[in-house]
Amino acid sequence: MTSSEPYEVNERNVLNVLVNAKNDLLIENEYALVTNFREWAKLFISNPTSSILMPESPENAIISLENDCSTSYEIYIGVYSELKAAYSELRDEESRRVFNRPFSELEKVKQREVKNKIPLIISDAKPSDHIQ
16 A cells, blocks of 8 residues: 555544644644644653543554645744654653663664654645635
8 A cells, every 4th residue: 555545544543733724723623832732742642541532552643734825834834843842752751761761872773663663644634725
């Protein structure tokens, strides 16, 4: 299967993130601040309470990013940067838990092992016009 072929995804594994035409950030249709997005993403990806509304494991977590054509570049990059930071922090936490070392100090093989446990899966939807 190629990455462009559709496949069945369990809804609980997808966090829907939208930046609308007014540069508002909505996470699962709830308004949020870009500065809070990192914590939202970490909570969703790691699912520490084993909620049935979140992914079964980090390997299954998908972040669906959608923005409007008129979304400012700064806001879009801010959201994307917070998402990348969330994954970096989760990988570092896993590295310290498993190997007692920061992710950046691991050998490439061990880094790959951590990345396989916490893969960065982003569905970047094509920008739409006039998302309210």
